[in-house]
Amino acid sequence: CASTPEPEYPPTPLAKIQAEWQLDLQESWQTQGSQGRGYVHQMALYADALYAADAQGQVYAWDLAQGQKIWVQDLQTPISSGVYADAQQVFVVSADGQLYALNPQTGATDWQTALKAEVLGAPQANADLVVVQSVSGDVWAFKRLTGKLAWHHSEQASRLSLRAERTPLVTNLLTYVGTPEGKLLALDNRNGYVRWDVRISWPQGRTDIEKMTDISGQPQLSQGTLYTTGYRGKVAAVDPLTGEPRWAVEASSYLSAAVDSGTLVYVNEAGHLVALDAYSGRTLWIQDQLSGRGLSAPVFLDSGHLAVGDYQGYLHVLATEDGRLVARAQQADAPIQAPLLRWKDQVISLSTEGDLHLWKFATNQP
Amino acid sequence: QTPDRFVVEDIRVQGLQRVSAGTVFAQFPVSVQQEVDAEQLARAAKFLFKSGLFDDVRLARDGQVLVLQVRERPTIAKIELEGNDQLDSEELLAGLTRAGLQEGQVFQRATLADIQQELERLYHAQGRYSARIQAKEEALDGNRVRIEIDINEGSVARIKHINLLGNQVFDDDTLLDLFELEAGPSWHWFYTADQYSRERLKGDLETLRSYYFDRGYLQFKIESTQVALSPTKDAIYLNIAMQEGPQYQVDTIELAGDLVLTEAELRALIQLTPGQTFSRSLMTASTEALRQRLGNEGYTFANVNALPQLDEATQSVKLVFFVDPGRRNYVRRIRFSGNTGTMDEVLRRELIQMEGGWASTEQIQQSRVRLERLGFFKQVEVETLPVAGRPDQVDVHYRVEEQAAGSISASVGYSQSSGIVYGLQISQRNFLGTGNRVTIAAQRSDYRDSYTFSYYDPYYTQAGVSRGFSLFYRATDYEEGDVSNFTTDTYGASLTYGYPLSEDSRLSFSLGFDQTEVKPAVDVVQEVSYFLEQEGDSHFAYKLTGRWIQNRLNRGILATAGSYQSVSLEVATPGSDLTFYKLNYRGQKYFPLGDDWSIRVRTDLGYGDAYGSQEWMPFYEHYYSGGLGSVRGYKSNSIGPRTTPSLVGGDTDPFGGNFLVEASLELIYPLPFVQDQRSLQTSAFIDAGGVYNSACYPVSDACESGFHTQGLRYSAGVGLTWLTGIGPLTFSIAKALNAEADDDTEVFQFSLGQTF
Amino acid sequence: CATSTSWFANQSEQQVQTEALVYQEAQDALTEEDYTQALQKLQTLEARYPFGRYAEQVQLELIYTYYQLQNYDAAAVAAGRFIRLHPQHEQVDYAYYLRGLSSWSAGRHALEWLELIDISQRDPGATRDAYQDFSLLVRRYPQSPYAADAYQRLQFLKNLLARQEIYIGRYYLKRGAYVAAVNRGREVLEAYPDTPATRDALAVMAEAYTHLQQMAEAQTYIDLLQTHAPEHPQLSAQGFQPLYSADAPEKSMLQILTFDILK
């Protein structure tokens, strides 16, 4: 019998849970989704405005307070990246390598510039610059008012890298990026020079596949420590100014970790949620009931709860203290790969088919 | 303690289980009575260890006796594979054997890792990047091990999306069409175009570069190609970033170096002209044409290279062709191989390139074509090899593959036109490899009994004067052949001489006689009885035939290029009972369309008439049309005017006519799964043909004289010819397009043993 | 579907036949000339006991069995492997001999026994490959029991190849390609000096130089022919008789038209 080869980590069926919280669907909107081109289209939230993009080339803006659409802008070319938004501008990158700066009120295009690379992660910005990182690991920084190229850091292209939503962490002075070769770099925002770099994991093994050891998640900064995950490498904490490693733990995760008040949570390759003590790296708990379910990057809803989406369109909420599953809801049967968002008492989820849902997150304990 | 220096009285080996002492001594370079020191012994031990038979080799000394303590490595008794579905076990075991790992082999610790790596490599080659292999060993008695390999094949990494960046001039779709790799729906397991492989990507990038170079974008550059694999390892995404650059026009073209020929002559071969958009393929074609031309002048190893100099300001190219003829070459020896049946002289006499003369590439190639035109060989290849120590001399080697035509063959053929054909054919075109055509053939069928003896020597003299003679006896029952109800007995003989007029055309004359008896059946058709009344039923004729043949086909059988024409005039000379002539033209031309596709146009024309006191041309010499080799889809000989039934009754039969018009248009295409195109040719065709009488017999009522279009018959269909061991097999399925009531059509026709 | 657990895993290891027993069975099969049986036995020995006591003997007998089964390719491959593995083995001459015989027999032409086909006028095919093996055997192992037969076959091959050069040389004389004819004759003198064809080679070279009107050269070869083969057919009272004429047509018109009856 032509057995379909079973995947490396077979998805585990969901067991009944003791729901302590619940998620009630409030609102549902629609984008054109990723159209099978493997885009995640991370959403952006600023003040009460929610922004999203899709593979059709449309950028949407909603007013969450009023619960209705503000504007839709059609760029007539597929968008591959996630969305970044703040008070001044909204940034997206198209599939053929054009960075667009849009006016947050009207969606009109301020400027656009070509960088001729595929960008999946959402652009990041600070007061002066907007920074994007391509799938191959190269980093471009542009002046956010004019769109003029400030600097370009190029990574020596490895033959086979992991397809992931590489996202830089932009601070005032430095921009932190992970590379396909397993290194964490700090780039000086003025000129793009490498202030420091630290090797988090080593490519080992014989074939190209075994040699893949990308750092593909977005580095996270919390209480003066910089955290990063690594594919077939390590989860590590380093000093943000010098790159001095504080602790590192063998792990394999290609998604960004979530850090909040002393707890770091990441999803490993097998789909287990693992919580570490942010100061020492000691393992607090491991939640493996969602193994193999293609989880999205974990997000803290509040200090007590964190949430992930899975490949069948389920939302799962876990308790931060021990990782037990406290709430669950299912949207349409389409994968949720974009990290969830929290707005006031609501949780926002986006599926790859473009269904965007707002859920009221409340406890069901009297 | 290792002995410092001593004479070895004897050598004893301890720890042998399955390895024989003889093998150990053969690998241990120390012999009895030899004086050795510690260093020599260490080297000897290392040499024995390198044999790979033992896990450990230790030396000890017992008095004057050297003791070898060895621990044998186990050998692999069995390798078992589990979980492999896409790649079957033989394939995997063959891969392991190639890596030197097979049953009976010595087992080393490293073997396990080697097995794992080798199998992973095999799966990665199939694009199954997520395959995982565990190998473990289990000890058996007799120092042997069994190796168990558990395979999880994982899924094939399919290309989800190819992303082109930086292309403004040509859009994504036009460029992606050039690619072999495509992002395709993974619903079909055998759909392999979307299976990523590095070689295919390299090939596609090369196609992309030449696409741009061929359109003048000389500064086109592929900046980066980036391959990303999804974390679940089953989807691959390609990013190709390019820099198109400006389009360049040709500014000037120069020729430099030792041109050997006049500049004008060489310049005519260059396919680029100033002002035209530059194209790399035209530049390469021009270089090849120049090199070929110099080869024809004896400079077989000439080389020509073209250097485009870019002027970025004006976006124009200055093109310089550097010509270096090298030295004129001479052919030292010409050698044949593969002609185990055909005599060397039969091949050598066809060559245009002379041994001992200056070498011309064109003549060497033309000689290859002439060998193929003999029709004795399935394949003829030629290579020119430089002679060591003689920079200006070459040897030419023709490698032939003989056609599997038995020299003695009894053939039982079947063709619808004449039923079962028993035939004993003593030989055909290459009698015992002498190149002479000797045919002693006896054929019996309901339609015709014929006995022929013919002998034809194409090289009666060296210059190519050919000579042949033939004797034949034929009894034909036209009734069986659906013509009309009479039989003819003919016998005769002829002597033929021919000689070449040029490299590919010949003229031949033949003188002969034949005697024909016509025996009408009782209800013979009126036309026959009318003719017999006029001319009697037994005719003797002297036959003089002149024939001009021009054969430029690229192969003797199943040609795919070139042309063939023959004009012949057959005259029954004065002094024969019936004086008539028949003028025939037969021509075919191929238009190759590239890699085994070509169009073939064929035409047959014939006109015969009586002359002198004679009024009618003998009806048994009439032309007929229809059937295989003529207008397919119609019964053979069935097209054309029909006879008038006898007064007694009986049906009308085809009567043929004194002039024939036939033509066919064929598209020859290769069958996809057939590699050996040389012995199988398939085609789709349209045939047309008609037979007419310039004047009608007074007795025939339904007869229209002269050419008229309703007389033409059309058909269309598909055909196949296959060269089997016992002779060519021809099939055709054709639909008659404008058959009328009394035409007898035949959709399926086949025959074995004749080539058409 | 469930991965197939190898149901025969628990089958006890095949009753271990001692190596000697299997080897004996192979010898019996060989003596009875039951080569298919012998082949099967020898192959199990080769797989089971690649380094056993009889390993080398088994290899030699395998070559012999393949040869008897007329599987000439397999015999040649097996012999080649033996020569590579045991270059100093005292029976390595047998391996060379068998490899030579294999390519010799592979080259034989079906109709040759009918004397209808003169193999020296055609490509001897695989038989030519036997040349190296036999000459190496004769040169390096003169006292080998097979050297005598190898020498015979070598001589036959040399004569065959030399005769072929003469045929081609004479063809070139007929066509008027005299440089080619000279070189074909020279090839015989240089490559096959110890064959009777050298006499005809001298005649071909003499005739070629005559037609080239280089009488001095022609005379040297005629003198050589005189001394080495006074009874050569082309030597007559009036001196050297060329086979073809350089200026008269090969066949006159009359001859052509009258089947060579009238001149």
Next chain:
Amino acid sequence: CAFPGVYERKIQQGHILDQEVLAQLKIGMQPQQVEYLLGSPLLPVQTQPLRWDYVYTLRQGNTWLENQRLTLYFGPQGLTKMETQGLD
């Protein structure tokens, strides 16, 4: 043979000996220099004394169109004598 219009192929043998090249032959030249100019001789060479023969022949059917010969004699200090025949 005497058939009307019979095509008889031209048979060419030996080295093309054209005038400019022959003009460059000088007494005293070493054999390698000659070999570079004319090419290595196709006909067998005589060794004592060293004599090289170059011929160029062209025949059609059984009539001579060209029959040129060049014989070169070499001494210890290179080319000593040149003889030509049929080369005007």
